[in-house]
Amino acid sequence: MKKANLEALSLDELWQLHEELNRLLSVRLTAEKRALETRLAQIRRENEATNVPSEPSSRLKRPYPRVHPKYRNPNVPHETWSGRGKQPKWLTAALRTGRSIEDFLISNR
Structure with a gap:
């Protein structure tokens, strides 16, 4: 990638470059987010298919005796x-x- 001489650009050109970068970042971040959500949904389906509990709170807790006030x-x-x-x-x-x-x-x- 060639290095642009940003100092030589006018204010309008810099602003146009800024807007183009924002648009590209937005598009790429949205695509990355969709890909991650798809992967997460796939992992959840795999966990449900193998009946792996997704939360550790589903385990039974050990019963503790009642402690009387002192x-x-x-x-x-x-x-x-x-x-x-x-x-x-x-x-x-x-x-x-x-x-x-x-x-x-x-x-x-």
Whole structure:
């Protein structure tokens, strides 16, 4: 491909070149997209024909036992926390005020 001297082109010629490049890019990108969509549809058909599950969520999950709460919000008793995962906002705020996590333990455990 020969190298064009872009500096020598006028503003109108540069704009015309710009528009031609945009048109060519649009046509080629559309063709590439169609080809990829066709290939994707073919792969999906092949997967359906071989009964390969396409999503891993179709597997059964292991049953976990229910975890009983260890901590209770004294201001709103129905708000509890098992001690697993992220601390709830009410507990984080209370701990920031200087209270201890033992203050929130459920005593009848």
